Amino acid sequence: MELDLQELFQVYVVEAEECIASLEEGLLELEQRPDDIPLIDEIFRAAHTLKSSSASLGALTLATLCKELEALSLTEHVSSAVEMLPVIEAEYQVVQAALSTELRRSE
16 A cells, blocks of 8 residues: 555644644643653653654654653653753644645645
């Protein structure tokens, strides 16, 4: 089964938005429960998934930011991790705009 470009981008967007929502929720909870290991694992998985799928599409800046968040989620730098979320969200908006542009060019 071959995915076309539009389908690929749609799958990425759905997955990315789920990961970002998970990061938002998890990081807010982590401020209240900084020693919650299952929560830290959830944040790490969301950052890892977003990193990998972004890198696969060539969104390397977003992938790098997620890699940094992965590293922070494994340390006790909760406030630094929380501060990264708006940067990740802003870069995701850049990626979405680039995907839209690419889709229009491929039509």
